[in-house]
Amino acid sequence: MKETNDARVKSLLKQALRPVSPELQRDLWPQMLRHIDERSPGKTVPWFDWALLAILVISILAFPHSILVLLYHL
């Protein structure tokens, strides 16, 4: 009885789920290469840039009047 029920669930699932072909239709290497290029360390923002930004934000939060000085120099 249990096996019959399992077979019924299996059959329902096979009907309900979208059929897909497991065959790959094209070579994905060019896409992979682009992905590596985009995410390689040279393309990311260096850590010291983030550190400078953090110092700037902290300075502005600690001394709000410094915004005027910054704007004057920009």
Added chain:
Amino acid sequence: MMAAQTEARTQFSTAEIETLKRFAAGDLSAFEMLFRQHQAQVYGWIVRVVRDTGAAEDLTIETFWRIYRARERFDPERSFGAWARRIATNVAIDHLKTVPQEVSYSAEAVRAVEVDSDLQQHICWQTERAFRQLPAKLQAVAKLALVDERPYEEISESLGISVGAVKSRVFRAVRLLRKKLKQSGIEP
């Protein structure tokens, strides 16, 4: 003749190990070789789990990106294919967690089997809807074991769990699915 065959096999195996060593050391051409060799296999495995060809291509790229980043941790003496499949399974399960659980009803939906009545179409929709509500890990195992009928050993290897744990997940998936279908008024 036999000696030549054995020698060729040893050479091939040595060449393969050499490629894996170069990959682990960060050689891009070795990675390309492995990518071209395994991309179809990895894609085929992912598409079985996610059932979406477009997403499967992106997830294949994501899998190989994770492989590329983790290359230093790879042991060249072990099987690259098995390692890739395990990462692919995790990537596919992560994707399933982000897929919306609700399925909109469509009388023209593409089904694996021709359904000829509105009632059958409705049952298919309810089944898909109930199935999507299962935890991602159970969905993945159920698709591989019940829909694609992959061997339990293969599934256990790809998930990094025992065959017993695979059987347990299949059992839980069927039980949960049956419960949800009953709640929707369908007697499985």
